Amino acid sequence: xxxxxxxxxxxxxxxxxxxxxxxxxxxxxxxxxxxxxxxxxxxxxxxxxxxxxxxxxxxxxxxxxxxxxxxxxxxxxxxxxxxxxxxxxxxxxxxxxxxxxxxxxxxxxxxxxxxxxxxxxxxxxxxxxxxxxxxxxxxxxxxxxxxxxxxxxxxxxxxxxxxxxxxxxxxxxxxxxxxxxxxxxxxxxxxxxxxxxxxxxxxxxxxxxxxxxxxxxxxxxxxxxxxxxxxxxxxxxxxxxxxxxxxxxxxxxxxxxxxxxxxxxxxxxxxxxxxxxxxxxxxxxxxxxxxxxxxxxxxxxxxxxxxxxxxxxxxxxxxxxxxxxxxxxxxxxxxxxxxxxxxxxxxxxxxxxxxxxxxxxxxxxxxxxxxxxxxxxxxx
Numbered sequence: 001x002x003x004x005x006x007x008x009x010x011x012x013x014x015x016x017x018x019x020x021x022x023x024x025x026x027x028x029x030x031x032x033x034x035x036x037x038x039x040x041x042x043x044x045x046x047x048x049x050x051x052x053x054x055x056x057x058x059x060x061x062x063x064x065x066x067x068x069x070x071x072x073x074x075x076x077x078x079x080x081x082x083x084x085x086x087x088x089x090x091x092x093x094x095x096x097x098x099x100x101x102x103x104x105x106x107x108x109x110x111x112x113x114x115x116x117x118x119x120x121x122x123x124x125x126x127x128x129x130x131x132x133x134x135x136x137x138x139x140x141x142x143x144x145x146x147x148x149x150x151x152x153x154x155x156x157x158x159x160x161x162x163x164x165x166x167x168x169x170x171x172x173x174x175x176x177x178x179x180x181x182x183x184x185x186x187x188x189x190x191x192x193x194x195x196x197x198x199x200x201x202x203x204x205x206x207x208x209x210x211x212x213x214x215x216x217x218x219x220x221x222x223x224x225x226x227x228x229x230x231x232x233x234x235x236x237x238x239x240x241x242x243x244x245x246x247x248x249x250x251x252x253x254x255x256x257x258x259x260x261x262x263x264x265x266x267x268x269x270x271x272x273x274x275x276x277x278x279x280x281x282x283x284x285x286x287x288x289x290x291x292x293x294x295x296x297x298x299x300x301x302x303x304x305x306x307x308x309x310x311x312x313x314x315x316x317x318x319x320x321x322x323x324x325x326x327x328x329x330x331x332x333x334x335x336x337x338x339x340x341x342x343x344x345x346x347x348x349x350x351x352x353x354x355x356x357x358x359x360x361x362x363x364x365x366x367x368x369x370x371x372x373x374x375x376x377x378x379x380x
Contacts, residue, residue, distance in 0.1 A: 185268030194226025
């Protein structure tokens, strides 16, 4: 729960953007919306007549408790308005708020269009935004809703989309299990490797790191710092060496040492550089000469601040390196965290972890409900 608190605090840019937008949408329409019509008065005949007390009834009155009519038609149990609207779900029960006096607006076409635009500006993507708003409207169209109700519904839709992809990185009995880490420049690959290595070592796994970015001495030094923090050895090669050759040698070394996991860093490369992407494909080919099933995991590290560009990154890296899972970093530095929802909706790739800072414990397994609540500002 500590990470959830940190996630809510550091996703403030995203959640405040959505929250302010939702407030504006509801308040904008609430002032113009007609007040709900008062329910028609029940006719007098519908009221149960009050029988006069008989002086000498001809037959004894049947007690109400044993009345056949009472047994056949028990008094209905009152249903809260939220349950009539489709039920608040788990998030609604966890973050229930009293908003009886809050502004309300009719959920109509104009409001749905404004919701779509808000979600698109949060980088959720056009297709995902349309699908989410359509699901929110189902069974609720024409009803008066408050900001808190919309936030709960939105959080439930986001969690529903992301539930199938929230999976930790699988571990296999194969030794060494080769984990190739890829991504564009500055996405956070090196820090992610350090954090994952620390977590795996804490779980009792022996880990080896290979510094595959042989073109930047600074990258190797940074990885060595993280290796020291995690207590994990880092294998290096002279600057300018062939990274594919280093990966092959690292596999041989990890196998000889009986390591459980070999994590291979790679140089950052833009997805539109064909030469660099071909170099990545070469690393994969060389690794498979040593072990036809390797790499057993290919993690694509994405920078949340890149927004919709993350979609094209996934498409390109997936085709060149057979990406098996995603890690999203820097969610604390963007007001557009909705891109993770778009990625889940479009690709369905497992999301193993998310990062919200530079500390070694600022990477945690992805939890869809916590993420949805933090993104929408629910429970804050």
